[in-house]
Amino acid sequence: xxxxxxxxxxxxxNEYVEDDxxxxxxxxxxxxxxxxxxxxxxxxxxxxxxxxxxxxxxxATPEAFDSVNKxxxxxxxxxx
Amino acid sequence: MAYSDKVxxxxxxxxTGMKDAGLLKVERYIHSAQAADIVVEFPAGAALKxxxxxxxxxxxxxxxxxxxxxxxxxxxxxxxxxMSSVRFICGTQDIHRQLEKMVTEFLGTEDTIxxxxxxxxxxxxxxAVLTKDDVMISDRLVHASIIDGIRLCSAMHDTxxxxxMAHLEEKLQLHHDKxxxxxxxxxxxxxxxxxxxxxxxxDLCEKYDALLFCDDSHASGFIGKTGRGTHEKCGxxxxxxxxxxxxxxxxxxxxxxxxxxxxxxVEMCRQKARPYLFSNTIxxxxxxxVIKVLEILSATxxxxxxxxxxxxxxRKGLLEMGLVIKEGDTPIVPVMLFNAKLAQDVSRDLxxxxxxxxxxxxxxxxxxxxxxxxxxxxxxxxxxxxxxxxAFRKVGKKYKILGKSxxxxxxxxxx
Numbered sequence: 001x002x003x004x005x006x007x008x009x010x011x012x013x014n015e016y017v018e019d020d021x022x023x024x025x026x027x028x029x030x031x032x033x034x035x036x037x038x039x040x041x042x043x044x045x046x047x048x049x050x051x052x053x054x055x056x057x058x059x060a061t062p063e064a065f066d067s068v069n070k071x072x073x074x075x076x077x078x079x080x
Numbered sequence: 081m082a083y084s085d086k087v088x089x090x091x092x093x094x095x096t097g098m099k100d101a102g103l104l105k106v107e108r109y110i111h112s113a114q115a116a117d118i119v120v121e122f123p124a125g126a127a128l129k130x131x132x133x134x135x136x137x138x139x140x141x142x143x144x145x146x147x148x149x150x151x152x153x154x155x156x157x158x159x160x161x162x163m164s165s166v167r168f169i170c171g172t173q174d175i176h177r178q179l180e181k182m183v184t185e186f187l188g189t190e191d192t193i194x195x196x197x198x199x200x201x202x203x204x205x206x207x208a209v210l211t212k213d214d215v216m217i218s219d220r221l222v223h224a225s226i227i228d229g230i231r232l233c234s235a236m237h238d239t240x241x242x243x244x245m246a247h248l249e250e251k252l253q254l255h256h257d258k259x260x261x262x263x264x265x266x267x268x269x270x271x272x273x274x275x276x277x278x279x280x281x282x283d284l285c286e287k288y289d290a291l292l293f294c295d296d297s298h299a300s301g302f303i304g305k306t307g308r309g310t311h312e313k314c315g316x317x318x319x320x321x322x323x324x325x326x327x328x329x330x331x332x333x334x335x336x337x338x339x340x341x342x343x344x345x346v347e348m349c350r351q352k353a354r355p356y357l358f359s360n361t362i363x364x365x366x367x368x369x370v371i372k373v374l375e376i377l378s379a380t381x382x383x384x385x386x387x388x389x390x391x392x393x394x395r396k397g398l399l400e401m402g403l404v405i406k407e408g409d410t411p412i413v414p415v416m417l418f419n420a421k422l423a424q425d426v427s428r429d430l431x432x433x434x435x436x437x438x439x440x441x442x443x444x445x446x447x448x449x450x451x452x453x454x455x456x457x458x459x460x461x462x463x464x465x466x467x468x469x470x471a472f473r474k475v476g477k478k479y480k481i482l483g484k485s486x487x488x489x490x491x492x493x494x495x
Contacts, residue, residue, distance in 0.1 A: 041236055
């Protein structure tokens, strides 16, 4: 879990953060304006490729993607 | 009556909020034709004032060029005022097809289709050529009209960091399994004046079998040695799959736009693009005017050469007086002020000095990136630019920003 948290956090920072803003495992990503709705697509694709899972579109909601921890919960659901 | 006091109050509250936040846009009434020297009424009801315009997209100074005006008059006489039709019913005249062929030749593409505007071209093109099995990968600073077009298309959408070729390559790899991939960029970015790396992008698109799209609205007519656009500057003429551009800027400044590129993609637009199918054809006098513009630009590079010299003079003058500008070589030259109020104050004071230039701030540009966007024209003479530089020097001294760095300006005025 810890490894997954760090991998996803690193991806989010590299992909979306263009200044030195801090991102924690609980930082609001969508509602906080760090990841916009367009960019959720690449995040979903990254998770699917990285963890060899398929996340249904109706589960890839802004709420489910709103923090690193929430994303981990979602990914774990499909890893089972 | 459906428009009750409650409904009216709802909108009044929104508009008041915008006004209080300093976000309300106010038009300035111009009482003359578009040119380097214009006559402006601002604010509404104020005495008319003759000012130098350094914020128009009139890059080649053709908006009121006598030959273009004469050609538009002739087009009005020979082909009428309007067509009262979309293109495919009874709105296509010989001059519409003539203009499409001329644009194709000018841009070095395979075919061209006209749209009522480039906004319409961008709104319609993606939906016409892509499906849900495809992906669009766009630069994060593309123009708003492209974003609207992307929203209207069912293909997946992803972005890459502005002009970051390594990031673009990562995205092309990430989406390798898609049926079609389209990489989307502006040629010259309208707010910063920088240029897309089309040469590197064309290489990446070939490597990953992706289509390359470029909106060249702020380039057509003057970027590149013969003014063909960003693809000429980058040495990739013939390698572009789609170019969209406008006739509302350098190419005469009236209205209209187009999609130009691979003939199959253009034909897909002719069959499926909704702004083409459901909006009127370009008015005949405008078509006749753009034909004349292309004749002028194909005969000589005199105007784009003058624009290049003016741009060098202007950029050098601003740098020598110690203002912070965005680096580049295009006629879009943003003078960076970082603070929104400072940008508005400088714009107002420049107007007092007889210079018409507008402040841009959030949400048009990112927070703490407020600026005066200056745009140089072949219609400017050196005396116009010298007067404008004098005004910037005077106003810059007043606000003590000459010779100051970004950090120092932010420390003085905040972000």
